[in-house]
Amino acid sequence: MKETPVLSSAEKKELRLKRIYLLLPLLSLALLFLLWILAATGTNKDSFPSPLAVWERFLLIMKRPVKDYTIFGHVLQSLRRIFSTLVVAWITGISFGVLTGWNRKADALLSPLFTAFRSVPPLAWIPLITIWFGTGEGSQMLIVYTGCIASIVVNTQAGLKNVAKMYLDVGTVFNASSRQMLFQIAIPSALDAVFAGVRTSTSAAWMVVLAAEMLGGKSGVGFLIVRGMDSLDLPLVLMSMIFIGVVGAMLAVLTQIVEGVLCPWTRKKSA
Amino acid sequence: MKETKYKVEVDSLTKYFGSLHVLDNISFQVRNGEFICVVGPTGCGKTTFLNLLTRIYQPTRGDLYIDGQSANPKKHNIAFVFQEPSSIPWMTVEKNLRFGMEIKKLPKAEIDGRVERIIKLLGLQDFRDSYPHQLSVSSEQRIIIGRAFAMNPDLLLMDEPYGQMDVKLRFYLEDEVIRLWQELGSTVVFITHNIEEAVYLAQRILIMSNKPTTIKEEVSVDLPRPRDVADPRFIEIRKHVTDQIKWW
Amino acid sequence: MSMDEKKIRLRLEHISQSYVVKNEVRCAVDDVTLDVYDNEFLVVLGPGHCGKSVLLNIIAGIEKPVAGQMFLDGGRLLKSDERIGMVFQKLALMPWKTVMANVEFGPEVRGVAKGERRAAAQKYIDLVGLTGFEKAYPNELSGGMKQRVGIARAYTNNPEILLMDEPFGQLDAQTRYAMQEEIMKIWEMEKRTLVFVTNNIEEAVYLGDRIVLLTRCPGRVKQVYPIGLPRPRDTVDPQFLRIRKEISQNTDLAL
Numbered sequence: 001m002k003e004t005p006v007l008s009s010a011e012k013k014e015l016r017l018k019r020i021y022l023l024l025p026l027l028s029l030a031l032l033f034l035l036w037i038l039a040a041t042g043t044n045k046d047s048f049p050s051p052l053a054v055w056e057r058f059l060l061i062m063k064r065p066v067k068d069y070t071i072f073g074h075v076l077q078s079l080r081r082i083f084s085t086l087v088v089a090w091i092t093g094i095s096f097g098v099l100t101g102w103n104r105k106a107d108a109l110l111s112p113l114f115t116a117f118r119s120v121p122p123l124a125w126i127p128l129i130t131i132w133f134g135t136g137e138g139s140q141m142l143i144v145y146t147g148c149i150a151s152i153v154v155n156t157q158a159g160l161k162n163v164a165k166m167y168l169d170v171g172t173v174f175n176a177s178s179r180q181m182l183f184q185i186a187i188p189s190a191l192d193a194v195f196a197g198v199r200t201s202t203s204a205a206w207m208v209v210l211a212a213e214m215l216g217g218k219s220g221v222g223f224l225i226v227r228g229m230d231s232l233d234l235p236l237v238l239m240s241m242i243f244i245g246v247v248g249a250m251l252a253v254l255t256q257i258v259e260g261v262l263c264p265w266t267r268k269k270s271a
Numbered sequence: 272m273k274e275t276k277y278k279v280e281v282d283s284l285t286k287y288f289g290s291l292h293v294l295d296n297i298s299f300q301v302r303n304g305e306f307i308c309v310v311g312p313t314g315c316g317k318t319t320f321l322n323l324l325t326r327i328y329q330p331t332r333g334d335l336y337i338d339g340q341s342a343n344p345k346k347h348n349i350a351f352v353f354q355e356p357s358s359i360p361w362m363t364v365e366k367n368l369r370f371g372m373e374i375k376k377l378p379k380a381e382i383d384g385r386v387e388r389i390i391k392l393l394g395l396q397d398f399r400d401s402y403p404h405q406l407s408v409s410s411e412q413r414i415i416i417g418r419a420f421a422m423n424p425d426l427l428l429m430d431e432p433y434g435q436m437d438v439k440l441r442f443y444l445e446d447e448v449i450r451l452w453q454e455l456g457s458t459v460v461f462i463t464h465n466i467e468e469a470v471y472l473a474q475r476i477l478i479m480s481n482k483p484t485t486i487k488e489e490v491s492v493d494l495p496r497p498r499d500v501a502d503p504r505f506i507e508i509r510k511h512v513t514d515q516i517k518w519w
Numbered sequence: 520m521s522m523d524e525k526k527i528r529l530r531l532e533h534i535s536q537s538y539v540v541k542n543e544v545r546c547a548v549d550d551v552t553l554d555v556y557d558n559e560f561l562v563v564l565g566p567g568h569c570g571k572s573v574l575l576n577i578i579a580g581i582e583k584p585v586a587g588q589m590f591l592d593g594g595r596l597l598k599s600d601e602r603i604g605m606v607f608q609k610l611a612l613m614p615w616k617t618v619m620a621n622v623e624f625g626p627e628v629r630g631v632a633k634g635e636r637r638a639a640a641q642k643y644i645d646l647v648g649l650t651g652f653e654k655a656y657p658n659e660l661s662g663g664m665k666q667r668v669g670i671a672r673a674y675t676n677n678p679e680i681l682l683m684d685e686p687f688g689q690l691d692a693q694t695r696y697a698m699q700e701e702i703m704k705i706w707e708m709e710k711r712t713l714v715f716v717t718n719n720i721e722e723a724v725y726l727g728d729r730i731v732l733l734t735r736c737p738g739r740v741k742q743v744y745p746i747g748l749p750r751p752r753d754t755v756d757p758q759f760l761r762i763r764k765e766i767s768q769n770t771d772l773a774l
Contacts, residue, residue, distance in 0.1 A: 007331065008329065008330060008331050008332055010329035011329045011330070011331055013329070014328070014329045166607065166609055166611040167611060167613060169576075169579075169607070169611065170607065170611050170613070170624070171628075172579070172580060172581050172599050173579050173580070173581065173599055173603070173604065173605045174624060174625045174628045174629075175599050175600075175601055175628060175629070177628075180628055184624075184627075184628070185613070188613065188615040188616075189614075191615065263615065264656065265614045265615050265616075265656040265657070265658060312693065313691055313693045313694050407567070407773070407774065409567075409773075409774055410774060431691075435688055435689065435690075435719075437566060437567070437718040437719055437720060437770075437773070438719065438720045438721055438763070438767055439566065439720065439767050439770045439772055439773075440566070440567075440773060440774065442767075443772060443774065463692075464691040464692040464693050465692040466692070468692075500760065501760040501761070506755045506757075506760075510755060516693075518693070518697075519693060519696050519697030519700065
């Protein structure tokens with residue numbers, strides 16, 4: 001017999017209380033929007049565009065692209081730039097992290113170099129890179145690379161240094177070779193740390209690419225912001241900022257989904 | 272408010288999660304100063320039952336009454352002891368024991384008196400200034416149990432406090448909890464998977480069924496203390512309870 | 520046939536282990552000498568932290584003892600050996616591998632072909648009652664089921680000697696009874712020499728042909744009890760309770 005019971009008043013109250021947690025974030029977003037409208041009407045229209053002005057700017061750029069690209073085109077340009085860099089950063093960073101995290105001699109030899117490199121903030125490399133290589137596509141990717149390599153290396157290293165002894169013991173009892181220890185036990189058990197690195201490097205890359213594009217790029221959202229600034233086109237600046245935020249959030253969600261697909265064991269068991 | 276001669280009354284407690292029926296009409300009463308054990312098969316709705324008593328979930332029907340009033344954490348004093356000891360790491364043994372009573376703002380003289388009594392009952396005089404991590408897990412658990420008793424709770428709820436300790440240690444700790452209870456006269460509901468433990472401790476055993484969980488049977492244990500686990504009457508009760516829940 | 524005539528599989532001679540903790544030498548295992556007979560169910564019983572797990576780790580080759588020698592079938596045992604398998608205490612299943620991949624890990628490491636190792640793994644997955652869960656990940660299983668995977672993994676590598684390190688320590692009392700019956704059933708079907716470590720006296724008396732009782736830290740052999748009770752044993756049988764009490768009174772209290 002499947003009887004669905006009527007909720008007691010206490011349970012209804014419990015449900016109502018829970019609903020508040022869904023509602024409050026929406027409320028804070030609505031508040032932000034309201035503040036925006038207030039700010040836009042209260043001040044000079046030219047220095048703080050209203051939501052409507054931004055929306056109209058969006059429609060305009062879809063009709064009349066800036067430097068051949070609509071806003072989506074510029075977003076895609078930026079994304080292409082970070083992902084082609086990230087692939088290189090992931091391959092080199094994970095290899096370096098595995099090597100130094102697993103092999104103590106390599107760690108002693110190479111890690112000081114890395115620490116020295118890492119103590120310089122990525123943006124400090126920009127002048128040198130522009131002087132040596134100009135402001136072209138290659139330099140922009142190099143800037144992104146300096147910005148995102150550290151987090152992937154650090155996380156991978158930590159993951160390999162902290163493999164639970166318990167798993168290594170299993171390997172010992174089954175007489176695993178050191179190669180098997182590394183590939184069958186250490187690396188898989190470090191995967192969630194590696195993925196933490198992938199996540200942070202992705203968001204770092206998204207931040208740094210804007211800086212790179214602002215310095216003489218010819219496409220991308222960073223370029224768009226500078227273009228808006230130069231021509232005092234504030235709706236364009238604000239619209240680009242909104243796209244940057246939304247895409248950044250989407251990237252965070254996307255990497256989480258990819259982790260769930262590649263590491264199914266990290267997914268929570270459904271009750 | 273309703274008239275009652277019981278300290279604690281659980282009245283037709285029922286819980287559904289959506290259409291999943293977890294608890295079915297659980298009713299029982301506990302007299303003031305009584306020691307009750309609740310046993311049930313693995314995977315019976317024990318956790319849900321506890322979460323209802325601690326108000327983490329709200330019941331679909333029914334309620335828990337203390338002194339005839341719907342239990343209210345603000346008014347009533349319900350103490351818990353869980354399987355994992357939960358002492359406060361930066362406080363010494365003595366400070367841990369005082370902690371609950373200080374929160375309740377009891378007079379200092381009263382706190383001093385109770386703490387001394389508990390420390391003596393536990394035989395922890397030498398460890399009063401130690402920190403929890405300097406003790407073994409079992410001693411840490413003893414402090415938590417002492418702390419709970421020191422609160423003079425309306426209801427002391429214990430959930431498998433001796434989980435996986437070995438027999439020797441368990442007998443020792445079970446004797447200790449009986450000593451505390453006899454000295455301080457708290458009302459105790461003790462939940463366990465271990466049937467021998469239930470028969471050793473309880474005045475009354477409540478046997479839970481599989482889901483939807485209900486109280487299947489009440490067994491009163493009329494054996495003199497200290498109890499002998501090899502006593503034929505003890506074994507008979509142990510066997511009977513085992514037969515009621517055996518799934519393995 | 521008396522014990523003395525039984526074939527000795529594993530021999531420990533004066534095994535000691537100690538560690539340096541905060542500039543102090545702490546002894547964990549002290550001069551343990553022990554024979555393990557062929558196809559015997561030997562239980563090593565001791566109170567918490569008495570070095571019983573350390574002893575098992577030494578046999579498994581996870582740790583090297585500071586003194587003493589070990590012999591397997593008369594030959595020196597110096598490191599981890601294929602003939603020795605282990606079931607771990609902390610459910611050391613690899614969360615990134617499915618049940619099947621965990622169970623076939625041993626033969627995979629040895630380079631056994633996929634079909635062959637799958638068949639062996641399947642046999643023991645079926646034997647421990649996990650048919651249908653081959654593709655599940657460990658975090659989808661209950662505590663008892665995880666430990667079954669651990670047992671199947673050890674058996675699949677077809678060891679001659681099986682070490683079990685408090686395998687049921689994390690389970691509730693009832694699931695523990697269930698697993699004790701299960702391991703007895705499996706052992707009777709697939710006889711192996713078994714060294715089983717526990718702190719639970721009832722479990723020891725239920726399972727063991729012999730019980731080796733260790734002292735509390737450092738672990739020394741305090742007494743060896745041959746258990747002659749017929750199987751399956753009844754935990755409330757007066758004889759059983761008498762032996763349990765006798766051993767309990769001789770055990771050090773680890774308060």
